[in-house]
Amino acid sequence: MISWAVLAALVLFSAVTYALGRRKLTAQAAGQGRDRAHSRPGYHGAYVMLWVAVPAAAVLLLHGAFGGRIAAAAVQAEKPAAVAALTPQQRMVFYDDVQSTVVGRTPSEIIYAPDVREALDAEAREAVRIEMGLRLAAVAAALVLAVAGFVFSYRRVRPEFRARQHVEGWTAVLLFACSAAAILTTVGIVASLAFESFRFFQAVPPHQFLFGLDWDPQIAMRSDQFATSGAFGAVPLFVGTFLIMLIAMVVAAPIGLLSAIYLAEYASRPTRAVVKPLLEVLAGVPTVVYGFFAALTVGPLFRSTFNAIGAQLLGGPFHELGLYLSQVQNQMALVAGAVMGIMLIPFVSSLSDDIINAVPQSLRDGSLAMGATPSETIKKVVMPAALPGIVAALLLAVSRAIGETMIVTMAAGLQAKTTLNPLDTVTTVTVQIVTLLTGDQEFDSPKTLSAFGLGLTLFVITLILNVIALRIVQKYREQYD
Amino acid sequence: MTDAALPPAGAQPALQRSAIEARLKARRAREARFRWYGRLAITAALLFLAVLLGRIVSQGYTTFVDYRMSVPVYLDPARIDPTDPTGANYDLMVADAVLAKLGETDDALGTTSGKLMALLSTDLGFQLLDKVRADPRLIGQTVTVTGPVRADASLYFKGLVDASAAETDRKLDDRQIAWLEKLRSLGMVSSGFNTSFLTRSDSTEPEQAGVLGAVVGSALMLLVTGLLSVPIGVLAAVYLEEFAPKNRWTSIIEVNINNLAAVPSIVYGLLGLAVFINWLAVPRSSPLVGGLVLALMSLPTVIIATRSALKAVPPSIREAALGVGASRTQTVFHHVLPLAMPGVMTGAILSLAHALGETAPLLMVGMVSFVPGVPAGFTESATVLPVQVFIWENASERAFHERTAAAIMVLLVFMIVMNLAAILLRRRFERRW
Amino acid sequence: MLSQPEGSKDGPVHIELRPQSAHAVDAPAKLRARDVNVFYGDKQALFDASLDVPEKAVTALIGPSGCGKSTFLRCINRMNDTIATARVTGRIELDGEDVNDRSIDPVLLRARVGMVFQKPNPFPKSIFENVAYGPRIHGIATGKRELEHVVETSLKRAGLWNEVADRLQAPGTSLSGGQQQRLVIARAIAVNPEVILMDEPCSALDPIATARVEELIDELREEYCIVIVTHSMAQAARVSQKTAFFHLGKLIESGNTDEIFTNPRDTRTQDYITGRFG
Numbered sequence A: 001m002i003s004w005a006v007l008a009a010l011v012l013f014s015a016v017t018y019a020l021g022r023r024k025l026t027a028q029a030a031g032q033g034r035d036r037a038h039s040r041p042g043y044h045g046a047y048v049m050l051w052v053a054v055p056a057a058a059v060l061l062l063h064g065a066f067g068g069r070i071a072a073a074a075v076q077a078e079k080p081a082a083v084a085a086l087t088p089q090q091r092m093v094f095y096d097d098v099q100s101t102v103v104g105r106t107p108s109e110i111i112y113a114p115d116v117r118e119a120l121d122a123e124a125r126e127a128v129r130i131e132m133g134l135r136l137a138a139v140a141a142a143l144v145l146a147v148a149g150f151v152f153s154y155r156r157v158r159p160e161f162r163a164r165q166h167v168e169g170w171t172a173v174l175l176f177a178c179s180a181a182a183i184l185t186t187v188g189i190v191a192s193l194a195f196e197s198f199r200f201f202q203a204v205p206p207h208q209f210l211f212g213l214d215w216d217p218q219i220a221m222r223s224d225q226f227a228t229s230g231a232f233g234a235v236p237l238f239v240g241t242f243l244i245m246l247i248a249m250v251v252a253a254p255i256g257l258l259s260a261i262y263l264a265e266y267a268s269r270p271t272r273a274v275v276k277p278l279l280e281v282l283a284g285v286p287t288v289v290y291g292f293f294a295a296l297t298v299g300p301l302f303r304s305t306f307n308a309i310g311a312q313l314l315g316g317p318f319h320e321l322g323l324y325l326s327q328v329q330n331q332m333a334l335v336a337g338a339v340m341g342i343m344l345i346p347f348v349s350s351l352s353d354d355i356i357n358a359v360p361q362s363l364r365d366g367s368l369a370m371g372a373t374p375s376e377t378i379k380k381v382v383m384p385a386a387l388p389g390i391v392a393a394l395l396l397a398v399s400r401a402i403g404e405t406m407i408v409t410m411a412a413g414l415q416a417k418t419t420l421n422p423l424d425t426v427t428t429v430t431v432q433i434v435t436l437l438t439g440d441q442e443f444d445s446p447k448t449l450s451a452f453g454l455g456l457t458l459f460v461i462t463l464i465l466n467v468i469a470l471r472i473v474q475k476y477r478e479q480y481d
Numbered sequence B: 001m002t003d004a005a006l007p008p009a010g011a012q013p014a015l016q017r018s019a020i021e022a023r024l025k026a027r028r029a030r031e032a033r034f035r036w037y038g039r040l041a042i043t044a045a046l047l048f049l050a051v052l053l054g055r056i057v058s059q060g061y062t063t064f065v066d067y068r069m070s071v072p073v074y075l076d077p078a079r080i081d082p083t084d085p086t087g088a089n090y091d092l093m094v095a096d097a098v099l100a101k102l103g104e105t106d107d108a109l110g111t112t113s114g115k116l117m118a119l120l121s122t123d124l125g126f127q128l129l130d131k132v133r134a135d136p137r138l139i140g141q142t143v144t145v146t147g148p149v150r151a152d153a154s155l156y157f158k159g160l161v162d163a164s165a166a167e168t169d170r171k172l173d174d175r176q177i178a179w180l181e182k183l184r185s186l187g188m189v190s191s192g193f194n195t196s197f198l199t200r201s202d203s204t205e206p207e208q209a210g211v212l213g214a215v216v217g218s219a220l221m222l223l224v225t226g227l228l229s230v231p232i233g234v235l236a237a238v239y240l241e242e243f244a245p246k247n248r249w250t251s252i253i254e255v256n257i258n259n260l261a262a263v264p265s266i267v268y269g270l271l272g273l274a275v276f277i278n279w280l281a282v283p284r285s286s287p288l289v290g291g292l293v294l295a296l297m298s299l300p301t302v303i304i305a306t307r308s309a310l311k312a313v314p315p316s317i318r319e320a321a322l323g324v325g326a327s328r329t330q331t332v333f334h335h336v337l338p339l340a341m342p343g344v345m346t347g348a349i350l351s352l353a354h355a356l357g358e359t360a361p362l363l364m365v366g367m368v369s370f371v372p373g374v375p376a377g378f379t380e381s382a383t384v385l386p387v388q389v390f391i392w393e394n395a396s397e398r399a400f401h402e403r404t405a406a407a408i409m410v411l412l413v414f415m416i417v418m419n420l421a422a423i424l425l426r427r428r429f430e431r432r433w
Numbered sequence C: 001m002l003s004q005p006e007g008s009k010d011g012p013v014h015i016e017l018r019p020q021s022a023h024a025v026d027a028p029a030k031l032r033a034r035d036v037n038v039f040y041g042d043k044q045a046l047f048d049a050s051l052d053v054p055e056k057a058v059t060a061l062i063g064p065s066g067c068g069k070s071t072f073l074r075c076i077n078r079m080n081d082t083i084a085t086a087r088v089t090g091r092i093e094l095d096g097e098d099v100n101d102r103s104i105d106p107v108l109l110r111a112r113v114g115m116v117f118q119k120p121n122p123f124p125k126s127i128f129e130n131v132a133y134g135p136r137i138h139g140i141a142t143g144k145r146e147l148e149h150v151v152e153t154s155l156k157r158a159g160l161w162n163e164v165a166d167r168l169q170a171p172g173t174s175l176s177g178g179q180q181q182r183l184v185i186a187r188a189i190a191v192n193p194e195v196i197l198m199d200e201p202c203s204a205l206d207p208i209a210t211a212r213v214e215e216l217i218d219e220l221r222e223e224y225c226i227v228i229v230t231h232s233m234a235q236a237a238r239v240s241q242k243t244a245f246f247h248l249g250k251l252i253e254s255g256n257t258d259e260i261f262t263n264p265r266d267t268r269t270q271d272y273i274t275g276r277f278g
Helices: A004-029 A041-077 A088-103 A114-155 A163-203 A206-211 A235-266 A269-284 A287-313 A319-325 A333-358 A361-369 A374-403 A406-411 A429-437 A446-480 B013-064 B090-102 B111-117 B122-134 B151-157 B174-185 B212-243 B248-261 B265-279 B287-312 B315-323 B328-356 B360-364 B385-394 B398-429 C069-076 C106-112 C127-138 C144-157 C161-167 C177-189 C207-220 C233-239 C257-262 C267-273
Strands: B065-074 B142-148 B189-193 C029-040 C043-054 C058-062 C086-094 C113-116 C195-199 C225-229 C242-247 C250-256
Touching: A004 A041, A004 A114, A041 A088, A041 A114, A041 A163, A088 A114, A163 A206, A163 A446, A163 B212, A163 B248, A163 B265, A163 B287, A163 B328, A206 A446, A235 A269, A235 A333, A235 A374, A235 A429, A235 B013, A269 A333, A269 B013, A269 B398, A287 A319, A287 A333, A287 A406, A287 B013, A287 B385, A287 B398, A333 A374, A333 A406, A333 A446, A333 B013, A361 A374, A374 A446, A374 B013, A374 B265, A374 C127, A406 A429, A406 B385, A429 A446, A429 B265, A429 B360, A446 B248, A446 B265, B013 B065, B013 B398, B013 C106, B013 C127, B065 B090, B065 B122, B065 B151, B090 B111, B090 B122, B090 B174, B111 B174, B122 B142, B151 B174, B151 B398, B174 B189, B212 B248, B212 B287, B212 B328, B212 B385, B212 B398, B248 B287, B265 B287, B265 B360, B287 B328, B287 B360, B315 B328, B328 B398, B360 B385, B385 B398, C029 C069, C029 C225, C043 C058, C043 C069, C043 C225, C043 C242, C058 C069, C058 C233, C069 C086, C069 C195, C069 C225, C069 C242, C106 C113, C113 C177, C127 C144, C127 C177, C144 C161, C144 C177, C161 C177, C177 C195, C177 C207, C207 C225, C207 C233, C233 C257, C242 C257, C242 C267, C250 C257, C250 C267, C257 C267
Parallel strands: C043 C250, C058 C225, C058 C242, C113 C195, C195 C225
Antiparallel strands: B065 B142, B065 B189, C029 C043, C029 C086, C242 C250
């Protein structure tokens, strides 16, 4: 990485060139009286500075982003014999250790054979040399570009020079680049997910993934074996996700909608002024906190309640049920679903509030003037008018529930079970993604790649829900604006 | 136009009135019930909030009081080698010192001292080691060290250990409890505000674990997120709102951004893993990579918030600026953007507050490892507060539970401060056009 | 500003008076307002308004914008109740009973006093459901046959039946502006009110639709007591038998329409009518 000193030098140099550009123009434009410069001095300074700073910064940025890979590739290009004899897996660990040695981190605890140990030190020295060289090259290139840029732009500073247009041109390019960042993000998401999933689907066929009923992601112990012993059927995950989402919506939809209706139609201004911020607080609580709450408060509470009920039923006509209830676990789907529902209440409420307030007052007036009560007006006029928007809000809440990670990771289980019983322990797509990627796994195994397959599925489904919801909201808004 | 054969209007007013009146009672009852449902819903939501926060505070506040022990320890020269102080067993020396105070001696197998060491934090031993390393002349003298009691002992002093339960069901047996009481009566135990929770980083021992490392990690990460997402987001919004021609491409971009804002955060984590860590080799578990991932996640929110702020500035401002000869760029940057600043800043602060609480994407980029120190730079291994909460929640020891709740309290305090700042900013600088 | 009556372009305002029917203002008052004041928060919008509204006639409330006529109208069916900051004092009697009395349920009141608004506001339901709304909730008509009968009767009275009979299930919003307003009138009529209040019912309509609605009003006044707020003096002169002039929240004068327009007592009325202010 480039040191702070280099960055500071670049900034300083840019500032100096800015000042120089300004001064040149001021000097030249002075004493010209009516024949004033096209642009103010600041623009000329900025013009020079841009030509100095931007190319140099671009080089440094490229070095920062890709330098590591280029260096690694160069180091690995010529391997000493001892290293070439290693298996690909061992080689990867070896080069990781080389990198750790260079950076000063503690390497892995593998005991290497003496010749490999020697090779490690040699490669480490080589790596240091290459990185130094690359760094020097980058700084030199940046310097050259900066100076060249200065020479080129300084010469053009003249009163007739339309510096402002050029600077504004740069600005437009910068602005456009920034909005391109948003597009690139989407492209990045889709591309990375698709690419890694493609590799996964080469090992596990898509229909087995999408329709298989057995989720048991194991990899073989030997590195050259494929996932012959694992099963990657994701249906239990989909069912688990669906179950928890359903429970969450059963909690969030009625409470969220009713509170939105009350706040929008009945509540007085002071009430609204107090309750709405409090609901915002509920919305702002991080999901990890909800997860903690679910795991350490709600889980034990529900479990002990059900166990107690079960104990009561033992020996009676519902003995079977009692036996089942006294054995339910902390991680039942009901717990994660209920807490997720609580988390979604303010989301549903605030979206619904916006939708309900968008219904024109003239409709309410028309109904009230006919002698309808406020609740009749709401039930028969306002809600039917708001229905598309409400449906969209609920779809967005469903999408949120499906994509939620922390609550389920901390409160739901790891067993993949295809069941709709809320008292059962299930696992979801997001939990599996976390579990698969937070172990000590090498990156390429089908096990870790399956996380990307799951991620792609999740992305596609939430995307579809969101697109539908946003289209509905757009059409609804057009109706009333 | 009207049909003459129709019965005259208001033909049976009396009959109609009684029909209406008959139904009125039921309708009024339905009205009252409906209102109650609304009130119930709001009460339920607020109750959940109260229970959630109440539980967290009640579980966590005990962390902020800790119990410390002061022990004068004789640094026996026979047991410490001045050339290699690390070889000595300082924990045993501390235990012997305490045993002496209790008037007991160690047995041949060392089980007594072992039992006692379960009550003493290894921090005492580390302090001695540091002192001896700094000044070897201390060997042979008696040095007093003060440090926290071990987690289970601390729980006992806070009254969280059930002394009446059967001995095998407890973490502390009767002998250990008797020792603790004696030490307390000897005045060797003091309690006070637990500053070490806020000044220390993570540790395997609960009584030595603190949130400083996580706080610094969060701060560094938020810095990266803010420096990336706010400028890029604001400038992107400026382009889309003020400069871009209104055609099919821009509406596609707009739909795109709205969708990005609703993508689950874990997908951004996957993106970070695939692109930043694997392709661009950004150091795993660093504030840099965490900041990059969360910057991408916050970008759509900042863009949307900035666009609303820009839309709220009336067109007359732009027209006035253009009218005096300003260029498009000058109009936007000298006139429109400054007026939209309060809304932009509010949106930026709120998106950063949201990023502070994010956990899932950071788990994907490796921030879930145990990080014992304070991260010194952007490329070092670090953790953030919400991930720290996640890590501690998985720990089985009871003492970690109270610390998890306390860490949540710290996190919530930061978030409340940021949200309040955003609200105050909005109130203070909002303009009503 | 004054709206020009049809046909005239420039020149002094020309008011055309219609011959009045026998029923005029000598009939017993259906509505009696005495010293009505309305406050929106601290601002007073209506000062001591007192007016008698006769039965089976059209009473027009005229005056420049913001003078309190709509406020007064909304007092009659207690629509001001829906505004949180509104406060109403004084008596408004419908057949002798004070509508502001605690014991009067606004729901019952509004079944007797219907309202038509400035912008047509059909519900997002079918034409049939729009008209059937009132009878359904009040329980006046239950069951398919009864509702169909009520809907048909009301649409016929509103003069809309022939145009919509074949598409009663079409959404109410699919009609033209003038048809929507007549639909809304049919909706109001369906509950058999005694009074119909109209707040500038034609201001959002084109001249042809306006003419049709005015014809309808003329027919309806044989059955109902109608109070119409209008900013068009020409309209007031065409359709009403009694006129009340409001200005800056005060009821300046009221009386027979022809008297008000030919021989007003107050100079302010004179000034308004002759177009000195709008």
